[in-house]
Amino acid sequence: MRRFLLLYATQKGQAKAIAEEICEKAFAHGFSADLHCISESDKYDLKTETAPLVVVVSTTGAGDPPDTAREFVKAIQDKALPGDSLAHLRYGLLGLGDSEYTYFCNGGKIIDKRLQELGARHFYDTGHADDCVGLELVVEPWIDGLWAALTKHFTSSRGKVERIGALRVALDASRRMDRLKPELLHIESQVELLRLGDPGRRDSEAWGQNAVDGSRSGAPAAETESESSLTCSEPPLSQAALSTPAAPPEYLHVRLQESLGPEESQASVTSVDPIFQVPISKAVQLTTNDAIKTTLLVELDISKTDFSYQPGDAFNVICPNSDSEVQNLLQRLQLTDRREHCVHLKIKEDTKKKGAALPPHVPDGRSLQFILTWCLEIRAVPKKALLRALVDHTSDLREKRRLQELCSREGAAHYNRFVRDERASLLDLLLAFPSCRPPLRLLLEHLPKLQPRPYSCVSSNLSHPGKLRFIFNIVEFLSNTTKEVLRKGVCTGWLAAVVASVLRPDMRVSRAEGGKAPAPENVSPRGQDSVLCPSVVRVVLSTIRETDIHLSSNNQFFPLTE
Numbered sequence: 001m002r003r004f005l006l007l008y009a010t011q012k013g014q015a016k017a018i019a020e021e022i023c024e025k026a027f028a029h030g031f032s033a034d035l036h037c038i039s040e041s042d043k044y045d046l047k048t049e050t051a052p053l054v055v056v057v058s059t060t061g062a063g064d065p066p067d068t069a070r071e072f073v074k075a076i077q078d079k080a081l082p083g084d085s086l087a088h089l090r091y092g093l094l095g096l097g098d099s100e101y102t103y104f105c106n107g108g109k110i111i112d113k114r115l116q117e118l119g120a121r122h123f124y125d126t127g128h129a130d131d132c133v134g135l136e137l138v139v140e141p142w143i144d145g146l147w148a149a150l151t152k153h154f155t156s157s158r159g160k161v162e163r164i165g166a167l168r169v170a171l172d173a174s175r176r177m178d179r180l181k182p183e184l185l186h187i188e189s190q191v192e193l194l195r196l197g198d199p200g201r202r203d204s205e206a207w208g209q210n211a212v213d214g215s216r217s218g219a220p221a222a223e224t225e226s227e228s229s230l231t232c233s234e235p236p237l238s239q240a241a242l243s244t245p246a247a248p249p250e251y252l253h254v255r256l257q258e259s260l261g262p263e264e265s266q267a268s269v270t271s272v273d274p275i276f277q278v279p280i281s282k283a284v285q286l287t288t289n290d291a292i293k294t295t296l297l298v299e300l301d302i303s304k305t306d307f308s309y310q311p312g313d314a315f316n317v318i319c320p321n322s323d324s325e326v327q328n329l330l331q332r333l334q335l336t337d338r339r340e341h342c343v344h345l346k347i348k349e350d351t352k353k354k355g356a357a358l359p360p361h362v363p364d365g366r367s368l369q370f371i372l373t374w375c376l377e378i379r380a381v382p383k384k385a386l387l388r389a390l391v392d393h394t395s396d397l398r399e400k401r402r403l404q405e406l407c408s409r410e411g412a413a414h415y416n417r418f419v420r421d422e423r424a425s426l427l428d429l430l431l432a433f434p435s436c437r438p439p440l441r442l443l444l445e446h447l448p449k450l451q452p453r454p455y456s457c458v459s460s461n462l463s464h465p466g467k468l469r470f471i472f473n474i475v476e477f478l479s480n481t482t483k484e485v486l487r488k489g490v491c492t493g494w495l496a497a498v499v500a501s502v503l504r505p506d507m508r509v510s511r512a513e514g515g516k517a518p519a520p521e522n523v524s525p526r527g528q529d530s531v532l533c534p535s536v537v538r539v540v541l542s543t544i545r546e547t548d549i550h551l552s553s554n555n556q557f558f559p560l561t562e
C-alpha cells in the first residue's frame with residue numbers, strides 16, 4: 001500500500017466528511033491514508049513527513065481557516081522557519097468555501113501560500129470548491145483526479161522523496177549533535193541535488209495545467225479557445241464524445257387552476273416562524289463617500305408588529321424576486337395569461353425518483369406569480385442537473401449540443417467559466433438558448449427555495465422602541481451579479497430590491513475587496529448622510545434566534561445614537 005497523509009480542517013463538518021470519503025476510496029485505488037484532524041499535531045510531523053500530503057480545509061469567519069487549524073497556521077507562520085523547511089514535502093490541497101463571501105476559500109489559500117513559501121510543492125493542483133453552487137462540482141472531479149496524481153507522484157519520484165527525508169533526518173540529527181563532519185557536507189549536497197532534479201517540481205507544473213480550481217477554472221482553455229462563449233464552443237470540446245449525466249427523473253405533476261378570487265396577503269410565505277411585513281423607515285450611510293466600503297444602517301419600522309428581541313438576535317430577511325424578471329420568466333414559459341392561476345402539485349405516480357417529495361417551499365394553491373416572486377430562487381446558478389433537464393426541452397440541435405457540453409464531464413471547465421463564474425441564472429440561459437422551452441414542472445423540480453439572509457440586529461427594544469436596526473455592509477451584502485447590475489444602473493434580484501430602496505442615487509457602490517472594518521476616519525460623524533427612505537419596501541421578517549451569529553467587531557465604530 002502506498003501511504004499518504006490526509007489532514008482536514010473543518011468548522012461545520014463538510015471538510016471532515018470529504019476527507020473521510022477520500023480515505024474510504026483510497027483503499028480501492030491501492031493507497032492507504034493516514035487520516036487526522038489538522039489539530040492533532042501529535043499524530044503527524046510535516047518536517048519529517050516523506051509521504052505525500054493531502055489537505056482538505058474549509059473557510060470560516062471573514063476568510064479565516066477553521067478554528068481547528070488555528071494552531072497549525074500559527075506553527076507554519078512562525079517567521080523563524082527557514083524558507084526550505086518543507087522543501088521535501090509534496091502536497092495537494094482542496095479548499096472549501098462559498099463565493100458569496102468576500103474572501104473565497106481563503107482558509108485554504110492561506111495554508112497553500114505558506115506551504116509554498118516554506119518550499120513545499122504541489123503534486124496535484126489545488127481545488128477550490130464553492131458551497132454556493134454545490135461543493136460537488138469541484139470536489140468530485142478533484143477526488144477523481146487525485147488517484148492518478150498520487151500514482152504519478154509515487155512512480156515518478158519513488159524513493160527520491162524517501163531518500164530526501166532520510167537524508168534530512170540524518171542531517172538534522174547530526175546538526176543537533178553540533179558536529180559538522182565533512183561527510184555531512186556530502187549529504188547536504190545530495191539533498192540539494194535531489195531537490196534540483198526532483199521530478200516532483202516538473203510534475204507540479206504539469207499538474208497546474210489540469211487545474212480543478214473554481215477561481216481559475218477555464219483559464220488555460222481561455223488561451224486556446226478564445227472564441228468560446230456560453231452558447232458556443234470550439235474544438236476539441238465541440239468535437240468531443242461527451243459523458244453527460246442521466247436525465248434527472250421527473251417527479252412532479254403540476255395542475256394550474258383558475259383562481260376564484262383575489263389572492264390573500266403575501267405574508268403567508270412558507271415559514272414555520274411568525275412573519276411580519278414591515279416598511280424600511282430610515283437608512284443611514286455610516287461611512288463617508290470616499291470610504292473603501294459602504295456601510296448602511298437600515299431601520300425597519302416594527303411598531304405595528306408584536307415580537308420581542310434583543311440586540312444580537314438574527315433575523316431572516318426575505319425579499320421578493322424582481323417583478324420584471326418574474327414577468328420575463330412567465331413570458332418564456334408562455335404562461336403570462338395564467339399567472340393568476342393557482343398551482344397544485346402532486347407526486348407523479350410512475351416517478352423513478354427515489355424518495356420523491358413535494359418541495360416544502362412551494363405552498364399549495366398559491367398563484368403562479370406568487371410562487372415565482374416569493375418562493376423560488378429564480379436567480380440561482382443552474383446546477384448541472386437542471387442543464388441536463390433543459391437539454392430534453394431544446395429543439396435546436398446546436399443549442400442542444402451546447403447544453404449537453406455544459407453539463408458534461410468534458411465541459412466542466414466551460415460550465416465553471418460561463419455558468420458558475422458568470423453567475424448565470426435560468427433566465428440568462430433561456431435568453432441564450434431561445435429554442436429551449438421547459439415546462440413549469442421542471443422549474444418547480446429544480447429551482448431552490450428563495451433564500452432568506454440572516455442579519456443581526458443592533459438595537460434593543462428599549463433604546464429604539466418600535467424600531468429594528470441592522471447594519472448592511474454593501475460590499476459583502478451584494479452578490480457579484482447584483483454589484484454588476486447596480487454598476488449598470490439597473491436593479492434586479494432580491495438583494496438589489498433592498499439596496500435600491502435604501503441607496504441614494506449618488507451613493508457609491510464600492511468595488512474594493514472588503515472584509516475589514518471601516519477605518520475610524522472614514523466613519524461619517526453622527527450619521528450625517530442620513531436619508532429618509534423615499535418608498536416603503538415590503539420586507540418579510542421571520543424571527544430566528546441564532547446564538548452563533550454575533551455582532552461583528554465592525555460595529556464598534558458605528559455611531560448608533562441619533
Ligand SMILES: Cc1cc2nc3c(=O)[nH]c(=O)nc-3n(C[C@H](O)[C@H](O)[C@H](O)COP(=O)(O)O)c2cc1C
Pocket residue numbers: 009010011012013014015016058059060061062063064066096097098099101102103104105106131135
Ligand atoms: C460563519 C461562516 C463563515 C464563512 N466564511 C466564509 C468565507 O469567508 N469565505 C468562504 O469562501 N467561505 C466561507 N464560508 C463557507 C464555508 O467555508 C463552506 O460552507 C464550507 O463548505 C464549510 O465547510 P466545513 O463544514 O468543513 O466548515 C463560511 C461559512 C460559515 C458558516
